[in-house]
Amino acid sequence: MTQRATAGPAKGWEYVIGLEVHTELKTRSKLFCGCPNAFGEEPNTSICPVCLGLPGSLPVMNAQAVDFAIRVGLALNATVQRSQFHRKNYFYPDMPKDYQISQYDVPINANGYLELPSGRVIGIERAHLEEDTGKLVHRGGHGRIESAAYSLIDYNRSGVPLLEIVSAPDIRDPEEAKEYVTELRAILVAVGASDGRMEEGSLRVDANVSVRPIGEATFRTRVEIKNLNSLRSLVRALTFEGHRQVQLYENGEAMIQQTRFWDEERSLTGALRLKEEANDYRYFPEPDLPPVAPDVELIEERRTELPELPSARRGSIAMILPELSADLRETIIADACWPYFRSAVDAGITPARAAARCANELTALLPDIGVLAPERFVEVLAIEDRGDLGASQVKILLREAASDPTPVKELVTKLGFTARDEDAMKAMVEEVVIRFPDEWGRYLGGDEKVAGFLLGQVMRQHGRQISGAGARQALLALADEARSGAE
Amino acid sequence: MNDEILDWGIAELHRRLEAREVSTVEVIDAYQEQIEIQEPEIGAFLTLDLDAARSTATAQDTRRSRGETLGRMAGVPVALKDNLCTTAFPTTAASRILEGWIPPYNATVVDRLADQDGIVLGKTNLDEFAMGSSTENSAYKITKNPYDLERVPGGSSGGSAAAVASRMALVGLGSDTGGSIRQPAALTGIVGFKPTYGRVSRYGLLAFASSLDQIGPLTASVEDAALVAECIMGHDPRDATSLQEASPLLLGALTEGVRGIRVGIVTNLVEIASPSIQAALLRAADALAQAGALISEISIDELAFGLAAYYVVAPAEASSNLARYDGVRYGLREPGATVEEMMIATRTKGFGPEVKRRIMLGTYALSAGYYDAFYVTAQRVRSLVRSAFDRAYESVDLLLTPTSPTTAFRIGERSADPVEMYRSDICTIPSNLSGDPALSVPAGADPDGLPIGVQLLGPPRSEQLLFRGAYAVEEGLR
Numbered sequence: 001m002t003q004r005a006t007a008g009p010a011k012g013w014e015y016v017i018g019l020e021v022h023t024e025l026k027t028r029s030k031l032f033c034g035c036p037n038a039f040g041e042e043p044n045t046s047i048c049p050v051c052l053g054l055p056g057s058l059p060v061m062n063a064q065a066v067d068f069a070i071r072v073g074l075a076l077n078a079t080v081q082r083s084q085f086h087r088k089n090y091f092y093p094d095m096p097k098d099y100q101i102s103q104y105d106v107p108i109n110a111n112g113y114l115e116l117p118s119g120r121v122i123g124i125e126r127a128h129l130e131e132d133t134g135k136l137v138h139r140g141g142h143g144r145i146e147s148a149a150y151s152l153i154d155y156n157r158s159g160v161p162l163l164e165i166v167s168a169p170d171i172r173d174p175e176e177a178k179e180y181v182t183e184l185r186a187i188l189v190a191v192g193a194s195d196g197r198m199e200e201g202s203l204r205v206d207a208n209v210s211v212r213p214i215g216e217a218t219f220r221t222r223v224e225i226k227n228l229n230s231l232r233s234l235v236r237a238l239t240f241e242g243h244r245q246v247q248l249y250e251n252g253e254a255m256i257q258q259t260r261f262w263d264e265e266r267s268l269t270g271a272l273r274l275k276e277e278a279n280d281y282r283y284f285p286e287p288d289l290p291p292v293a294p295d296v297e298l299i300e301e302r303r304t305e306l307p308e309l310p311s312a313r314r315g316s317i318a319m320i321l322p323e324l325s326a327d328l329r330e331t332i333i334a335d336a337c338w339p340y341f342r343s344a345v346d347a348g349i350t351p352a353r354a355a356a357r358c359a360n361e362l363t364a365l366l367p368d369i370g371v372l373a374p375e376r377f378v379e380v381l382a383i384e385d386r387g388d389l390g391a392s393q394v395k396i397l398l399r400e401a402a403s404d405p406t407p408v409k410e411l412v413t414k415l416g417f418t419a420r421d422e423d424a425m426k427a428m429v430e431e432v433v434i435r436f437p438d439e440w441g442r443y444l445g446g447d448e449k450v451a452g453f454l455l456g457q458v459m460r461q462h463g464r465q466i467s468g469a470g471a472r473q474a475l476l477a478l479a480d481e482a483r484s485g486a487e
Numbered sequence: 488m489n490d491e492i493l494d495w496g497i498a499e500l501h502r503r504l505e506a507r508e509v510s511t512v513e514v515i516d517a518y519q520e521q522i523e524i525q526e527p528e529i530g531a532f533l534t535l536d537l538d539a540a541r542s543t544a545t546a547q548d549t550r551r552s553r554g555e556t557l558g559r560m561a562g563v564p565v566a567l568k569d570n571l572c573t574t575a576f577p578t579t580a581a582s583r584i585l586e587g588w589i590p591p592y593n594a595t596v597v598d599r600l601a602d603q604d605g606i607v608l609g610k611t612n613l614d615e616f617a618m619g620s621s622t623e624n625s626a627y628k629i630t631k632n633p634y635d636l637e638r639v640p641g642g643s644s645g646g647s648a649a650a651v652a653s654r655m656a657l658v659g660l661g662s663d664t665g666g667s668i669r670q671p672a673a674l675t676g677i678v679g680f681k682p683t684y685g686r687v688s689r690y691g692l693l694a695f696a697s698s699l700d701q702i703g704p705l706t707a708s709v710e711d712a713a714l715v716a717e718c719i720m721g722h723d724p725r726d727a728t729s730l731q732e733a734s735p736l737l738l739g740a741l742t743e744g745v746r747g748i749r750v751g752i753v754t755n756l757v758e759i760a761s762p763s764i765q766a767a768l769l770r771a772a773d774a775l776a777q778a779g780a781l782i783s784e785i786s787i788d789e790l791a792f793g794l795a796a797y798y799v800v801a802p803a804e805a806s807s808n809l810a811r812y813d814g815v816r817y818g819l820r821e822p823g824a825t826v827e828e829m830m831i832a833t834r835t836k837g838f839g840p841e842v843k844r845r846i847m848l849g850t851y852a853l854s855a856g857y858y859d860a861f862y863v864t865a866q867r868v869r870s871l872v873r874s875a876f877d878r879a880y881e882s883v884d885l886l887l888t889p890t891s892p893t894t895a896f897r898i899g900e901r902s903a904d905p906v907e908m909y910r911s912d913i914c915t916i917p918s919n920l921s922g923d924p925a926l927s928v929p930a931g932a933d934p935d936g937l938p939i940g941v942q943l944l945g946p947p948r949s950e951q952l953l954f955r956g957a958y959a960v961e962e963g964l965r
């Protein structure tokens with residue numbers, strides 16, 4: 001395990017953090033019924049007797065959810081096993097059956113790990129399937145249930161499949177927690193199990209955090225912080241909580257195990273009412289669902305189908321471009337960017353150029369990528385690689401190639417870039433040479449520095465329409481001719 | 488004419504309808520007349536809609552006159568236990584907490600009966616949420632035994648049993664979690680059948696104990712039970728515990744007889760029954776022997792532990808299944824200052840004492856620190872019962888037991904002593920724990936004229952053999 005310079009909550013202290021990440025699986029239908037798994041519908045329109053938990057209704061397992069869970073398990077190096085559903089019993093108005101169908105002692109995925117970009121390895125204890133609850137909106141008061149005048153319930157989310165991924169308490173500081181969630185999110189998106197949208201609630205994080213003096217081997221009392229819905233909240237809440245705990249210890253006060261919430265506006269964590277955590281969930285095997293026993297063939301099939309995961313992408317980059325900065329590397333291995341880089345490198349484009357164009361121009365274009373498919377991107381880069389167009393032209397061409405579906409070759413013509421042949425280019429250089437005879441003489445005499453001035457004049461005259469590399473070629477050719485003519 | 492109509496079984500009714508000797512409307516009229524006479528005394532129904540039944544009947548007569556082929560249950564008046572979801576009737580499970588609730592969907596069995604043109608007359612009374620053995624735990628009314636109005640019809644499917652026994656319906660559907668079809672069938676002198684777990688879809692059955700509940704028919708004859716069973720059995724994709732295989736054909740097998748079939752009398756269950764029931768059981772065994780079955784005696788001591796295991800497993804599952812009745816979405820809602828107070832007030836007012844007792848028993852059995860001692864131990868006993876049956880079925884094909892240790896008891900007689908009430912189900916509970924099929928068939932009456940039922944048990948998915956045995960008993964005792 002790679003060591004890492006961690007930032008403790010105070011001098012001589014370190015964090016011990018374990019994360020529970022809930023991700024909504026992007027199945028077509030809900031976990032136990034045929035209702036569409038959709039976001040943003042009118043409240044209570046995507047519902048049926050099953051996800052409303054009406055008397056007499058029964059759950060039926062969604063095979064696609066199991067499939068997604070297996071893919072995530074494999075991507076997290078976990079053991080995929082025969083699993084059992086349990087009922088987690090507690091009363092809450094957003095939960096139509098007043099129990100949640102979840103997995104308890106035999107989750108579908110167990111004992112995996114995730115390698116962070118830093119090289120640190122975080123254990124994954126389990127990744128299990130469960131159903132989501134409905135959504136409560138409290139009106140009046142402080143937006144919390146106890147002070148609300150009334151509450152509204154939207155059951156569209158009820159029964160949406162969730163995968164709860166529980167890490168070991170291996171995370172050692174808030175930034176590392178952020179790194180873990182970012183990496184996990186990338187994996188979930190890469191295997192197609194989740195859209196990874198934190199802002200839409202398709203990724204929700206609960207954090208277990210304690211602190212201890214560096215060197216202490218045992219864990220101290222932990223606090224669970226619920227519903228951290230952005231990376232910013234995650235880092236801030238953990239930092240606040242770490243400081244709070246250290247202060248308690250240093251003041252000799254008692255630390256109690258409790259569940260707290262993060263108040264983003266006031267930038268602090270607060271305790272939830274004791275009542276809410278005194279739950280005995282009375283887990284017992286769900287009698288309505290037989291165990292989920294994925295067969296070995298399916299698991300192996302899914303294993304071979306796994307896409308290239310972020311850690312493997314990092315490995316490829318380390319081979320091709322060992323000098324690349326970590327920032328650029330992370331930009332390039334991002335899910336949206338990676339297929340472009342991979343295609344470019346596979347097509348023989350200079351890796352450094354592919355990396356630069358991916359990290360800069362492509363990334364800028366990604367939010368509105370239009371018709372710029374990876375093949376088209378590679379086509380443009382190939383022109384640059386051949387020296388047919390200059391960098392500034394390629395940047396324009398990429399932008400145009402995204403919004404204008406014209407074939408790249410025609411697009412080049414349309415933009416008036418290289419329709420010019422070598423002779424035309426030579427003529428343009430010749431014009432300049434004639435206007436600056438002194439400089440031309442010095443250049444012929446071997447003063448390479450003047451080349452820049454001369455080419456600059458050419459560019460100034462003809463602007464971005466011509467390729468800098470092409471102009472240089474023409475200049476060299478003219479010089480050769482002049483020298484051989486002089487002999 | 489009307490009395491004659493009430494005597495017909497399904498096959499006879501079908502034949503008469505096909506021959507135009509009677510119209511479907513006349514059939515419904517006959518049952519309506521019977522209901523008008525009997526129902527005020529018996530109190531079997533919670534809701535009735537005879538106008539709807541008659542218009543369905545009219546439609547069927549029209550279809551028949553156009554030459555259409557109607558379903559296997561055409562013209563058959565059906566009574567549904569009120570824990571089966573119906574869009575046409577409120578579904579209350581005889582609880583205040585669901586008073587007036589009309590489900591937006593039909594239970595699978597209700598749809599299957601409708602597909603076969605069965606005509607639903609109404610919904611029948613039960614012990615609240617099927618928790619009981621006398622139908623006294625209904626929040627709405629007490630149903631009387633047609634053979635003695637001072638006595639209970641058994642339970643929890645007492646309404647369906649009393650309706651069929653008093654000829655207010657030709658077919659009743661019930662649910663059986665610990666004997667709730669078979670025990671009332673025995674106490675009212677009719678046939679009651681609990682299929683193998685998973686044979687009939689539970690979709691739309693208000694769950695009591697999900698791993699034990701099965702829906703089945705209550706009918707006047709073994710033949711009718713076979714026909715109804717054939718209509719409602721079969722895989723349902725909406726129930727994940729539903730068996731995937733094709734269902735057995737029962738009607739055709741009835742007359743295959745029992746020659747050479749080995750039947751074991753379960754002596755330790757016979758010993759606890761009253762003398763007249765013991766005698767009736769021996770008559771039934773004799774009828775089987777006359778038909779060529781090989782009778783032996785067998786003691787299966789583990790079955791006696793079933794009762795205790797059942798009263799852990801069933802309340803445990805019930806405590807969870809009944810959590811959803813919280814006043815938030817449907818049914819009763821009592822006011823409360825907070826959500827929590829509203830839920831507590833609703834459940835306090837909405838549930839009756841027996842339901843509350845079982846919710847508390849089950850909650851306790853699943854609680855941290857008690858789970859292993861109660862729930863896990865009970866599951867172990869359940870496996871013990873399963874393996875005891877497996878061992879028994881190595882030497883016999885079917886088992887014969889009393890259905891109930893006693894005939895119908897007096898209303899109020901066991902109300903004060905829940906454990907005494909629970910003992911009513913000692914012979915029926917083991918088949919729910921094992922998931923095996925079981926059937927109660929009438930076997931005469933005691934000196935007071937109260938009906939006696941005997942029970943045939945078979946290994947998993949042995950419905951065909953079970954019905955052959957039941958038919959032989961019925962024929963032999965006729």
